[in-house]
Amino acid sequence: xxxxxxxxxxxxxxxxxxxxxxxxxxxxxxxxxxxxxxxxxxxxxxxxxxxxxxxxxxxxxxxxxxxxxxxxxxxxxxxxxxxxxxxxxxxxxxxxxxxxxxxxxxxxxxxxxxxxxxxxxxxxxxxxxxxxxxxxxxxxxxxxxxxxxxxxxxxxxxxxxxxxxxxxxxxxxxxxxxxxxxxxxxxxxxxxxx
Amino acid sequence: xxxxxxxxxxxxxxxxxxxxxxxxxxxxxxxxxxxxxxxxxxxxxxxxxxxxxxxxxxxxxxxxxxxxxxxxxxxxxxxxxxxxxxxxxxxxxxxxxxxxxxxxxxxxxxxxxxxxxxxxxxxxxxxxxxxxxxxxxxxxxxxxxxxxxxxxxxxxxxxxxxxxxxxxxxxxxxxxxxxxxxxxxxxxxxxxxxxxxxxxxxxxxxxxxxxxxxxxxxxxxxxxxxxxxxxxxxxxxxxxxxxxxxxxxxxxxxxxxxxxxxxxxxxxxxxxxxxxxxxxxxxxxxxxxxxxxxxxxxxxxxxxxxxxxxxxxxxxxxxxxxxxxxxxxxxxxxxxxxxxxxxxxxxxxxxxxxxxxxxxxxxxxxxxxxxxxxxxxxxxxxxxxxxxxxxxxxxx
Numbered sequence: 001x002x003x004x005x006x007x008x009x010x011x012x013x014x015x016x017x018x019x020x021x022x023x024x025x026x027x028x029x030x031x032x033x034x035x036x037x038x039x040x041x042x043x044x045x046x047x048x049x050x051x052x053x054x055x056x057x058x059x060x061x062x063x064x065x066x067x068x069x070x071x072x073x074x075x076x077x078x079x080x081x082x083x084x085x086x087x088x089x090x091x092x093x094x095x096x097x098x099x100x101x102x103x104x105x106x107x108x109x110x111x112x113x114x115x116x117x118x119x120x121x122x123x124x125x126x127x128x129x130x131x132x133x134x135x136x137x138x139x140x141x142x143x144x145x146x147x148x149x150x151x152x153x154x155x156x157x158x159x160x161x162x163x164x165x166x167x168x169x170x171x172x173x174x175x176x177x178x179x180x181x182x183x184x185x186x187x188x189x190x191x192x193x194x
Numbered sequence: 195x196x197x198x199x200x201x202x203x204x205x206x207x208x209x210x211x212x213x214x215x216x217x218x219x220x221x222x223x224x225x226x227x228x229x230x231x232x233x234x235x236x237x238x239x240x241x242x243x244x245x246x247x248x249x250x251x252x253x254x255x256x257x258x259x260x261x262x263x264x265x266x267x268x269x270x271x272x273x274x275x276x277x278x279x280x281x282x283x284x285x286x287x288x289x290x291x292x293x294x295x296x297x298x299x300x301x302x303x304x305x306x307x308x309x310x311x312x313x314x315x316x317x318x319x320x321x322x323x324x325x326x327x328x329x330x331x332x333x334x335x336x337x338x339x340x341x342x343x344x345x346x347x348x349x350x351x352x353x354x355x356x357x358x359x360x361x362x363x364x365x366x367x368x369x370x371x372x373x374x375x376x377x378x379x380x381x382x383x384x385x386x387x388x389x390x391x392x393x394x395x396x397x398x399x400x401x402x403x404x405x406x407x408x409x410x411x412x413x414x415x416x417x418x419x420x421x422x423x424x425x426x427x428x429x430x431x432x433x434x435x436x437x438x439x440x441x442x443x444x445x446x447x448x449x450x451x452x453x454x455x456x457x458x459x460x461x462x463x464x465x466x467x468x469x470x471x472x473x474x475x476x477x478x479x480x481x482x483x484x485x486x487x488x489x490x491x492x493x494x495x496x497x498x499x500x501x502x503x504x505x506x507x508x509x510x511x512x513x514x515x516x517x518x519x520x521x522x523x524x525x526x527x528x529x530x531x532x533x534x535x536x537x538x539x540x541x542x543x544x545x546x547x548x549x550x551x552x553x554x555x556x557x558x559x560x561x562x563x564x565x566x567x568x569x570x571x572x573x574x575x576x577x578x579x580x581x582x583x584x585x586x587x588x589x590x
Contacts, residue, residue, distance in 0.1 A: 047288055133288050164308060171304035171317070179284045180266060181218040183303045183320065183342065185330040 016041020016140060023142055030101045030109035031142050032121040038143040040166045047134035048177045050126045051105045056177065057124055058108055060097075066172035066182065069165060081110075085118075093117050119144035139170060196584070197251045197336035198563040203241040204571075206564050211251065214332060214340035219266025222344030224278060228357040229256035229334045231566050231580045232365060233391050234458075234505055238325065239567050242459075243507065245309065245326035254280035254322040255364040256334030257357060260348075267345040276348035278341055279532035280365045282320040282331065285346035295319075296529035301343065302329045319529070335563055337584050349536045352544065359543055361581065362396070362550045368535040370396025370456075373503035374404050376526035377452035382407040386441055386450035386493065387427070388486050390418035392553055392579055393503055394456035398427045399548060401454075410444060412437055415575040421552070438493045449495030457486040458504025491517050502527035553579045559586040 015021055016039055023033040033039070046053055056062055060073045060081045071092055072084040079099040087093045095116035101109035101123070111121035122141045129136050143162065172182050199209045214223055232255050237243045257277040263270045270276070283295035290298050301320030302310070306329050310318035313327075320342070323333015332339060341348060351360050370393050377385055385401045387394050390413035398409050402425070411422035412430045419429040430440050441450055487502070491514045494500055500523055518525070542548040555578045558566050566580040 045288060047286060047291070167311075168304040168308065171307060174287075175284075175300045175304070178286045179220070179300050179343070181220060181342075183284075183301055183329070184217060185303055185306070185320075185332070 014041055014138075015039065026140070026142070030107075030121075030123050031140060032111045032119065033142040034144070038162055040141045040143075040162045041139065042163070042166050042170050043136055043138040044170045044174050045129055045133050045136050046174050046177050050128055050135045053135050053137060053177055054105045054108070054126050057173075058102070058104075060110075066176055067169045068172070080113075137170070137173070139166060141166060195337040196560055197332075198253060198560065198582075199248075200238060200246055200250045200252055201248045204239060204568075206239065206252065206567050208561050208563055209249075211249075211336075214338050216262060216264045217340065218342060219264045220343050220345050221264040222260055222267060222270050222341045222348070223262040224256075224258040224276065224334075224339050224341055224348070225261045226256050226258040226334055226337060226339060226584050227275075228258070228361045229253050229336075229560075229582045229584070230361060230364075230366075231255075231335070231563070231570050231582070233393070233570075234324070235567070236571055237459075237505070239571060243325045243327070245306075245330075247326065247330070250323070250325075250330070251332040251336050251339075252323045253333035253335030253339075254324055255361065255366065256322075256339065257351070257361050257364060258334075258339075261338065263344065269345045270348060270350075275351045277351060277360050277363045277536070278322075278334065278339075279347045279349075279363075279368075279536065280321050280324075281347075281529060281532050282322065282329070282342055283346055283533055284343050285533075290346070293531055293534040295531045295533040306330055321529075335560070335582060337560070347533055349540060351540075355544070356551075358551045358554055358581065359549075360540065362392070362553070363532075363536050363539055363543075365530065365532065366392045367396050367539055367548070367550055368532045369393050369503050369530040370398075371400045371535050371539060372528075372530050373397040373454050373456065373501045374400035374406075376501035376503075377401065377404075377406075377454065377499050379404045379406050379452060381405050383451040384408045384410065384445055385452045385454065386410045386412065386490075387422075387454045387456055388412045388490055389456035389458075389504065390415065390422045390429075391456065391574075394454070395421055395425065395553060395578075396550070397454050397456055397503065398422055398425050402426055403542070403547060410441065410450065417575045418578065421578065424552075437489055441493050445495070449493060450498065451495055452499040452501065453490045453494045455487050455490045455500070455502045455504045459506045459508075488512065488514050491523065494521065494523055496521045498523055500525045503530070554581050556580045557586070558582055559588050560584040561588045 021039045023037040023039040024035045026033040061075050063073050064070045069086045071086055074082045081097050083097050084092050084094045096113040097110050100111045107125050109123040112119055120143045125138045127136045175183050195213050196208055197211045198206055200206055260270050260272050260274045281296045282301035283290050283298035284300040287299040296319055298319045302317055306326050307317030309327050320329035322331050374397050383406055385406045387397050390411050401409050409427040411427040412432055413419050414431055414433045423429050560582050563582050569577045570580050
C-alpha cells in the first residue's frame with residue numbers, strides 16, 4: 001500500500017515487507033515514525049473472535065504473558081501505562097507509554113512518552129479474516145535508533161533481530177489465544193546436558 | 195528415570211535423567227510400555243538432521259499407561275492405555291481444524307519455530323524426540339514422557355489388545371496408509387512402491403486394502419522383498435534389474451498408475467553444521483540424495499500420481515522436472531496427519547484387516563536400546579523393526 005509512494009512501482013504489499021522501508025510514510029497511521037527508524041510488521045491469523053483478542057491485548061498488563069522481553073506493564077489509568085523491559089546484562093529499562101488510539105474490537109495504538117530511553121510506538125489491528133478463519137492480527141512497531149550508551153545497548157538488543165522478537169511474540173499470542181497455553185519443550189526436558 | 199539419549203554420531207546411551215513433569219494444563223505424563231526405533235531415528239543416529247543437542251531423549255513411536263493428567267484435559271483418565279502420535283497438534287488452529295495435524299501452527303515453541311520458518315517459509319509442527327527444528331520435545335524411548343495437548347493426540351486402546359498390535363499407530367502405519375491414500379487408487383490400478391522398510395511394507399498392505407489390483411515392490415534386501423511378497427506384492431530387486439524397464443514390461447508398456455517413494459533421503463546430504471549455518475544466514479542447502487525419487491518420477495506412467503512419505507529435509511539437484519511436467523504427474527507428500535488416520539486404522543486392526551506384528555524382528559529392554567540402534571543400522575536385511583519394552587527385565 002505504501003511502496004508505490006516510495007519508488008513509483010505499484011504494489012499492494014505492506015511497507016513492513018519492503019526491501020527498503022520508509023517508516024516516515026506511516027506517519028498518518030497512528031505511529032510516531034520518522035526517517036531512519038526501525039520498522040517491524042507481522043500478521044498472524046488467530047482462530048478466535050476479534051473482540052476477544054482485542055480485549056486481551058487492550059489490558060497492557062497481559063503483554064508480558066506473550067512478549068518475553070517485557071518484564072512488566074503497570075496500567076496507571078485509561079491511557080497511561082508504565083513498561084519495564086529487559087535490557088542486556090540482566091538490566092532493565094523503563095518508560096511511560098500512552099494510548100494514542102483505541103477503536104474497541106478493531107485497533108489499539110500506543111506511543112512512548114517524551115523522554116523515553118527508547119522512543120517507540122506500536123499499533124495492533126484486528127480484522128475479520130475474509131476467508132472466515134478467525135481474526136487477522138497485524139502488529140506494526142517502530143523504534144528509534146537512540147543515542148546514549150544504554151540507549152545504544154537497548155537498540156542493539158531490539159535492532160539485532162527485531163523481526164524475530166516480534167514474530168516469536170505473535171506466535172505466543174496466537175498459541176495462548178487458540179490453545180490456552182504457550183507451547184514449550186522445557187522445563188524439564190528430561191535430559192542431562194553435556 | 196532411564197532414557198535413551200543422543201550424544202553424537204553413532205553415540206546413543208541409556209542415562210538416568212530427571213522425570214518429566216506436567217508443565218502446561220493440557221499435558222499428560224505417560225508410563226511407556228512399548229516404544230520402537232524408527233528408520234528416521236537412524237538419521238539422528240547418523241547425525242544427518244541438524245539442531246540435535248547432547249542429552250536429547252529420542253523416540254517418537256510409543257505407547258503406554260496414563261500416569262498423570264493436567265487440569266486442562268478432561269478427556270484422558272489415569273490408568274488408560276494410549277498410543278501417542280509422533281506429531282504434536284493443538285486441535286484448535288486453522289490447520290488442525292482441516293485435519294492437517296502435521297501442519298499444526300501452535301505445537302512448535304515460538305523460539306524453535308524460527309529455524310523451519312527460515313528453511314521452509316513457514317514454521318513446522320512440533321514432534322517428539324526429533325531435534326530442535328521440531329521443538330526439542332523429549333521423546334518416548336524412556337520410562338516416562340510428557341505429552342502436550344494430550345486431549346488431542348493420544349488414542350485409547352480397547353482392553354485385550356496387545357501393545358504389538360497397535361504400537362505402530364503412532365507413526366509408521368498411518369504413514370504407510372497416508373502414502374497409499376495419496377495415490378488416489380482407482381479399482382484395477384497398479385501401484386509401485388520403492389523401499390520395503392516398515393513404511394513401504396505398510397504402504398503395500400494399505401494399497402491392497404484401498405483397492406489396488408497389483409502392487410510392485412522395489413528393494414534390494416532379500417528378506418524385505420520376501421516380506422513384501424508375503425503381503426501379496428510382486429517384487430523387483432534393483433541390484434539385479436533395470437527397474438524402469440521391468441516396470442514397463444510388467445505393466446504392458448503403460449507403467450504404474452501411482453508410485454510411492456518410501457525411501458527418503460539417504461544418509462548424507464543434510465549435514466548438521468551446514469544447516470545451522472544456513473539457518474543463521476540464509477537458505478543455502480546441501481543437496482539431499484534423491485536417486486530413488488528420480489527413478490520414481492521417470493518410471494511413473496503418463497498422468498500418474500507420485501506419493502512421497504519418505505523424509506527429505508533440504509534441496510536437490512538433477513530433479514527431473516521435465517518428466518514431471520511433460521507427463522502431467524501430480525505429487526502429494528508430507529509428514530503424516532497421524533491424528534486423522536488413527537481411529538480408522540485402529541478399527542481395521544480390531545477387525546483383523548491389518549496386521550502389523552509381522553514386522554517386529556526384535557524385542558529388547560530399554561537398557562539394550564544402544565545395541566538396538568547399532569543392529570538396525572548395520573543389519574537392515576533381517577532387522578526389520580526393533581521394539582523396546584521399558585518394563586522388560588534387564589538381561590545380564
